[in-house]
Amino acid sequence: MLNMNPAYEGKAKVVYDLGDRLLMKFKDVVTAGDGARRDEAPGKGALAAKTTAILFQKIDVPHHFLSYEPPDSIVVEKLQMIPLEVIVRFFAYGSYLRRMRVEPLREFSRPIVEFHLKDDTLHDPLVLEDDIVEAKMADRGELAQMKDMALRAAAQLRDFFASRGLQLLDVKFEFGRSSSGLKLADEISGDTIRVLYHGEHLDKEYYRKTGDVRGLLERYRKLLELISLEQLR
Ligand SMILES: Nc1ncnc2c1ncn2[C@@H]1O[C@H](COP(=O)(O)OP(=O)(O)OP(=O)(O)O)[C@@H](O)[C@H]1O
Ligand SMILES: [Mg+2]
Structure with missing residues (x-):
């Protein structure tokens, strides 16, 4: 290796x-x-x-x-990656607050799904489904599937986190194509979710706000500890 x-x-x-x-x-x-x-x-x-x-x-x-x-x-x-980030939001946070006038942490009546272009130089902009189809990145059927899969996966994560006392605000997924259809890919970690524990971020938001690496590592350790616990009955 x-x-x-x-x-x-x-x-x-x-x-x-x-x-x-x-x-x-x-x-x-x-x-x-x-x-x-x-x-x-x-x-x-x-x-x-x-x-x-x-x-x-x-x-x-x-x-x-x-x-x-x-x-x-x-x-x-190994998958053929689709260069998109698919975000599911349960609560208003992050880039959502730069686009809509709502107070942070407002709970949505239903989860919101967003497609962003995975392109750092453009700062991963929000894109329209028509943009994606026009660029031939995915067809309408794949877009519908990605939305459905992202919503289901996000709801499952939200419920699992809730069972550990954690509140999932949003999550970012990537998708790829396999011979048997679309699959969720990449990572699901403190870098790609926003999750609160007693109102405190156990995710990268802490580093974005403070630049404190040690504090971030402590939070990632806490997150891992909470999701590693055996389910209490
Ligand atoms: N199953 C997979 N098959 C092929 N490529 C994958 C798969 N899962 C994730 N990837 C890709 O592997 C790369 C993982 O590396 P990493 O996340 O560090 O880089 P990145 O996403 O290109 O850039 P960054 O995260 O730095 O913006 C990403 O490009 C991601 O899209
Ligand atoms: Mg990445």
Whole structure:
């Protein structure tokens, strides 16, 4: 593994090609503002990999996760990625507040699904379904499927988090195509969800607001501890 050349290196992960699978190694780095801010974060890779492994296994929607490779990696099915971020929002937060005049944490009457273009130089803009179809990134059928899958996965995560005393505000998914249809891909970690514990962020929002890496790692550890607990009966 160690003498393999990475097929791809992003901000959060190094990806190794294993043929029809990928090994994704989560980096000990935290970034914000589309990479404008970046800090070393020792131990973050292991926390994000473990969190991702646990959360994919809570989701009853087709996904790419195959195995956790301690301490900081996962093996997934290699997919043809769709360059979109699909966000499901239960409460108003983040970029939603820059586009609509509502108070932070307003609960939506039903979850909102957004498509964003995965493009850091454009700052991952919100795009229309017509934009996506016009650019031939996905067809109408795939858009409907992504929405449906994202809503179901998000509701399952919300209910699981609620059982651990955590409040899921929003979650960001990526999708890819396999020979058997669309699957949820990438990661589900403190970097890609917003989740409150007694009103406090156990997600990357804490770092965005404070720049405090140690505090972020403490919060990621707490998040992992809460989702790792055996279900109480
Ligand atoms: N199952 C999969 N098959 C193929 N590619 C995948 C799969 N799951 C995730 N990816 C891609 O692997 C890469 C993971 O690396 P990483 O998240 O660090 O980079 P990035 O998303 O390109 O950039 P960044 O997160 O830095 O904006 C992403 O490009 C992601 O879209
Ligand atoms: Mg990424």
